[in-house]
Amino acid sequence: MDIKVTINGVKKVFNADPGEKLLDLLRREGYKGAKRGCSTGDCGSCAVIINGKLVNSCLIFAGQADGHTLTTIEAIGTVNEPHIIQRTFVEEGAVQCGFCTPGMILATKVLLDKEKDPTLTQIREALSGNLCRCTGYVKIENAVIRSADKMRSE
Amino acid sequence: MFKEVNQSRLKVDGLSLAAGKALFVDDMDFRELLIVKFMKSPHAHAEILSIDTSAAEAFSGVHAVIHHGNTPRIPHTTAGQGHPEPSPYDTYMFDKKVRYVGDPVAAVAADTAEIALEAIKLIKVEYKELEAVLSIADASKPGVPVIHDEEDSFGIYDREKNLAGHVDVKVGDVEKALADSEFTVEYEIETHYSQHTPIEPHICISYLEEKGRLVLRTSTQVPFHVRRICAKVLEMPEKNIRVVKPRIGGGFGTKQEVYLEYYAGMITKLTGRPAKIELTREEEFISRTRHPMAVKVKLGANVDGMLNAVEMDVISNTGAYGSHALTVMFNAGSKCLPLYGAENVRFNGSTVYTNLPVAGAYRGYGATQGYACLEQAMDILAEKLKMCPVQLRKINHIKKDETSPIFAALGEGKEGVPQFIKSTALSEIIEWGEEGLNWSDTKPHTEKTGRFRRGKGMAIFMQGSGIPLVDMASASIKINDDGSFNLNVGATDLGTGSDTVLSQIAAEALETTTDNIIIYSSDTDMTPFDVGAYASSTTYISGGAVKVTGEEVLKQIRMVAADMLKCSQEEIELKNSIATSKKDGKTKTYGDIAKYALYINNQFQIGYIGSHISPVSPPPFMGVFTEIEVDTWTGKIEIIKYMCGVDCGTAINPKLAEGQVEGAVVNGLSYALTEGYLFNKKGKMMNGSFQDYKIYNIEDVQGLEIKLFSTFEPSGPFGAKSVSEIGINGPIPAIANALYNAVGVRAVRFPMKPEYILELMEK
Amino acid sequence: MKVKKYFRPRDLNEFHRLSAENPDHKILAGGTYVAKMKFPKVDTIIDIQDLGLKGIKEENGDIHIGANVTFTDLIEAELSYCGGLVGQVSSHCGPITIRNIATIGGNVMAGYHWNDTTPLLLALEATLMFTSDSGVKAVPVSSFIANRSTYTGLLLTSIILPSKYKDTKPxxxxxxxxxxxxxxxxxxxxxxxxxxxxxxxxxxxxxxxxxxxxxxxxxxxxxxxxxxxxxxxxxxxxxxxxxxxxxxxxxxxxxxx
The missing domain is CATH 3.30.390 (Enolase-like; domain 1)
Structure with missing residues (x-):
């Protein structure tokens, strides 16, 4: 079946099996920033943004994404031109193994697009679907706070 | 002062990871890739009477089915340790017997995962079920079923008693000292199963490179051990295997196991096609786990609180196979007992087999389990002595220039090496915690009332830095035209930041900046040997190798600079990638020097491969002070404050070092409070998902206060010691002590979940 | 996953036709439950996201919630009804990544009480509105819980919370x-x-x-x-x-x- 989406600002048509998950489709099509950590929607490593909301692409059938707007980590910034959030995550030591990082950064992006000056509770809620086993979350929380500061003063 | 180390330089691979670009094992596409799935044992203990794979082999899309009947039978250990591994050789690619629920019976390689899983349903296996051993208590009872009764395994201490390993070490006369002591304590606990849960599960892709050699692209902490063990199991010369470690999504010890790679390699060998094995999250939970342990501690002290005797008895459960069976158990003693300076010490340890999931290396490595008991026993002793528990530790803990007979008596599955403490900030850490938690205001539990009761607890710890005289690391450095350097290391960055830390050490040694270092890790074809990332060794041992190598390269730079600047080598000053002649102030950049050496005169490649081993394993130290609140109606424990001070020598990269401690602490907190395995009566793990096995998310973390205390360890690179493991030891004993202070009950089983706390309070 | 067909009907008529033509089907709302099933034993998935069923509106003090309303929608609606209880309970329905896609209708129909919704709706004496080709059926949530199997195959379209709890402090x-x-x-x-x-x-x-x-x-x-x-x-x-x-x-x- 055809899946028509706007992904990272580009209109694309992908072919998918009826039972295929969005994560499998994305990785197959080269969007490798979405990672597979559990396949049950519990870890958030596969998170992508659909219509402005953070979702687990492992829990979504490709067919569900048809007609929608998707954003993956690949659209946020690059190594040479990183987004403020990406740079701040590195500066604050919020990246260890980096496997959860794309999901964490997308979660932060969704939050900061909506809330310029989020409270600690809002930050924690926004990142509650993303598990990290390396950092203990302390530096991740700092990175979100610092990103918000920097984005406000831009 | 330092210029590049002891600075929070940006993680060298940080932006690449943050951009989703850095390549993990699964981030490369392979044509004709086969997907490998395991058929797993439904029984905890059974003989395989027959296996019929014909229907599966005939199934469309299936390319290979492997099992005990068509694969080599090579006894080995999956513990990725140095050669020869101090773990029993009791594992086979496949065996005629299964020893835990989930033990691989066969593997199917097919075009898709769905086909492989369908084909597995077509395999007919006839089992003869055997009685299973499902607890430490049952493992060595008379008449117990023997789990490893096969004839060709070796290195098992006493197979009839299911004993994988055993040790009894005595210093002085503990029995007499205990009898003579005015105060004694005996305390016993049992720790629980838990899993590392790296967010990237184990994964390996094997393929043949253009010359027909086997490449294993794998999520491992130990690439060189993977090559050696796979060569053995696959009956191939090591020269025909290349192991590539790309970015790794966390390990914490579980990727120190070598057990997926040879299955993938076998499939590639048979089919010529690339093959991928990726564990599901459910499979990850029964891949490798932490050794549960029954730990008993006896303490004897005089009326002044000075310890006369410390005895520790440990029975460690290694599950169905003896991966790290001996060494994790040894470490419960060797990493805990030297902390206190008693003259009479005994360590009696056994490791038993059970028909439960296989244990392996896990951050903390036995010390976590040992301290869970020892540090509660110290609090019990303090209460008997009517002494403040902080004071009891202050007068007994090991101090600078002191030693412990345990260092020499207990090592990694054998004797250790003697050593003296040359750096420690433990005393300062204790004072910091005492003040920060207002320890002097602590009231006994008898004075507490109401539904919510607060309690304070503390505990102190040490770990090690690498395995002395065993762990070897090497590094190669060469200069490039522009004065930058390639640093190739076998050291394995699995997310820890070791690529960054080692780059900083190289930059410091080379009198250049970290951004001039291009690091590559790790690839058995490209990088020199390193034992790998375990035993808290990378900063200390691999860092030592990088420093030695950098210093040798610097000598060559100095020599060439002297030639160029027409002065003696002693007259050359090297700083910030520039050589200056003290004679006339003339300068040459590293770029000038590199080009001169490469193109102009007496040409040669400035470069060196250096190695490092250490005769000692200097311990990092830690003090934990915590305040908790117990809901006496529900039994739930909330962390109010968790202060954790760590002395890791010089923190090469303070931000990354803090991150190591924070990660270890939070992992330890959920290990102490929520993580645990639920087994059914047949030994099957029932909660193998993140929905049912709860690790903390960001909303569960509160009250952390982490502080690094700087010391200078003379044997370490620029004064560094290790940092990555110690943090995980804190939560169980510190919280258990706080629990006692809050409500007067002692936790001897874990996790300290509400249900259990209520049970204790009702007793 | 052996799903052979995937449909996204545009209206109720199309939905009823597809479900009649494909008796071996599974209705997919947010999908967080269906996607977790290792091997859904169905050959057809009918995704109901295009059927509307999205709004939250107040009528004579009653609150009408479309079956496709997500938990995030319920939180963001900031309903003052019953002291904000609906939003409060919804905020516990999984982490944000789940709440963004899981729907209240899907949660009620998934057959698991492992979420907070069923007790909430029972406490509020909610009415479930089902539709089939024979018409619309209003079912008190208590009857639904008592005899769940009666309603399999029906499409839950909306949930009505009665006005009697409008000003209740929960x-x-x-x-x-x-x-x-x-x-x-x-x-x-x-x-x-x-x-x-x-x-x-x-x-x-x-x-x-x-x-x-x-x-x-x-x-x-x-x-x-x-x-x-x-x-x-x-x-x-x-x-x-x-x-x-x-x-x-x-x-x-x-x-x-």
Whole structure:
């Protein structure tokens, strides 16, 4: 079946099996920033943004994404031109193994697009679907706070 | 002062990871890739009477089915340790017997995962079920079923008693000292199963490179051990295997196991096609786990609180196979007992087999389990002595220039090496915690009332830095035209930041900046040997190798600079990638020097491969002070404050070092409070998902206060010691002590979940 | 996953036609439950996202919630109804990544009580609106819980919360191992003209709604015996006795308030 989406600002048509998950489709099509950590929607490593909301692409059938707007980590910034959030995550030591990082950064992006000056509770809620086993979350929380500061003063 | 180390330089691979670009094992596409799935044992203990794979082999899309009947039978250990591994050789690619629920019976390689899983349903296996051993208590009872009764395994201490390993070490006369002591304590606990849960599960892709050699692209902490063990199991010369470690999504010890790679390699060998094995999250939970342990501690002290005797008895459960069976158990003693300076010490340890999931290396490595008991026993002793528990530790803990007979008596599955403490900030850490938690205001539990009761607890710890005289690391450095350097290391960055830390050490040694270092890790074809990332060794041992190598390269730079600047080598000053002649102030950049050496005169490649081993394993130290609140109606424990001070020598990269401690602490907190395995009566793990096995998310973390205390360890690179493991030891004993202070009950089983706390309070 | 067909009907007629033509189908709302099934034994998925069923609106004090409304929608709607209880409960329905896609209708119909919605709807005496080709059917949530299988195959279109709880100040307690875990016990008390109702729910069991009587022995004589109906399971969240203790603690907390 055809899946028509706007992904990272580009209109694309992908072919998918009826039972295929969005994560499998994305990785197959080269969007490798979405990672597979559990396949049950519990870890958030596969998170992508659909219509402005953070979702687990492992829990979504490709067919569900048809007609929608998707954003993956690949659209946020690059190594040479990183987004403020990406740079701040590195500066604050919020990246260890980096496997959860794309999901964490997308979660932060969704939050900061909506809330310029989020409270600690809002930050924690926004990142509650993303598990990290390396950092203990302390530096991740700092990175979100610092990103918000920097984005406000831009 | 330092210029590049002891600075929070940006993680060298940080932006690449943050951009989703850095390549993990699964981030490369392979044509004709086969997907490998395991058929797993439904029984905890059974003989395989027959296996019929014909229907599966005939199934469309299936390319290979492997099992005990068509694969080599090579006894080995999956513990990725140095050669020869101090773990029993009791594992086979496949065996005629299964020893835990989930033990691989066969593997199917097919075009898709769905086909492989369908084909597995077509395999007919006839089992003869055997009685299973499902607890430490049952493992060595008379008449117990023997789990490893096969004839060709070796290195098992006493197979009839299911004993994988055993040790009894005595210093002085503990029995007499205990009898003579005015105060004694005996305390016993049992720790629980838990899993590392790296967010990237184990994964390996094997393929043949253009010359027909086997490449294993794998999520491992130990690439060189993977090559050696796979060569053995696959009956191939090591020269025909290349192991590539790309970015790794966390390990914490579980990727120190070598057990997926040879299955993938076998499939590639048979089919010529690339093959991928990726564990599901459910499979990850029964891949490798932490050794549960029954730990008993006896303490004897005089009326002044000075310890006369410390005895520790440990029975460690290694599950169905003896991966790290001996060494994790040894470490419960060797990493805990030297902390206190008693003259009479005994360590009696056994490791038993059970028909439960296989244990392996896990951050903390036995010390976590040992301290869970020892540090509660110290609090019990303090209460008997009517002494403040902080004071009891202050007068007994090991101090600078002191030693412990345990260092020499207990090592990694054998004797250790003697050593003296040359750096420690433990005393300062204790004072910091005492003040920060207002320890002097602590009231006994008898004075507490109401539904919510607060309690304070503390505990102190040490770990090690690498395995002395065993762990070897090497590094190669060469200069490039522009004065930058390639640093190739076998050291394995699995997310820890070791690529960054080692780059900083190289930059410091080379009198250049970290951004001039291009690091590559790790690839058995490209990088020199390193034992790998375990035993808290990378900063200390691999860092030592990088420093030695950098210093040798610097000598060559100095020599060439002297030639160029027409002065003696002693007259050359090297700083910030520039050589200056003290004679006339003339300068040459590293770029000038590199080009001169490469193109102009007496040409040669400035470069060196250096190695490092250490005769000692200097311990990092830690003090934990915590305040908790117990809901006496529900039994739930909330962390109010968790202060954790760590002395890791010089923190090469303070931000990354803090991150190591924070990660270890939070992992330890959920290990102490929520993580645990639920087994059914047949030994099957029932909660193998993140929905049912709860690790903390960001909303569960509160009250952390982490502080690094700087010391200078003379044997370490620029004064560094290790940092990555110690943090995980804190939560169980510190919280258990706080629990006692809050409500007067002692936790001897874990996790300290509400249900259990209520049970204790009702007793 | 052996799904052979995937449909996204545009309207109810198309939906009814497709479900009649494909008897072996599974209705997909947010999908967070269906996608977790390792091998859904169905060959057709009917995705109902294009059927509308999205709005939240107030009519004569009643709240009408479309079946496709997500938990995030419910939180963002900031309903003042019943002291904001709907948003409060919704904020516990999984972490944000789940709430963004899981729908209230899907949660009710998934057949699992492992979320907070069923006790909430039972406490609020909600009405479930089902549709089939033979028309619309209004079902009290209590009847639905009592006889769930009667309604399989029907399409849940909306949920109506009655106006009687519009201004009620709720008492709501939830106990879970961690904040994002599914609940060990949920305890809701609502006041209406008949008096106080206590609703107790928990992971993997049916919730119960009990009329409170201001009797000193209510806990012993009424609440605890009625908890037998909840059939607390012995599972990883604890033994039945433990779960009962949690309910008692929640009850005590309410009483003390």
């Amino acid at each position: 008492f709501y307690k939830r106990f879970a191992r961690t904040r994002s875990d599914i609940p060990t016990s949920i305890f809701i008390v609502l006041n209406s003209e008949e008096g106080d109702h206590i609703t107790v729910g928990s992971a993997t069991v049916k919730p119960v709604r009990i009329m409170y009587s201001a009797d000193d022995e209510f806990l012993i004589n009424t609440l605890l015996p009625r908890l037998n109906e909840v059939k607390f399971m012995d599972d990883l969240r604890g033994k039945p006795e433990f779960k009962e203790k949690i309910v008692i603690s929640q009850y005590r907390e309410w009483k003390e308030k």
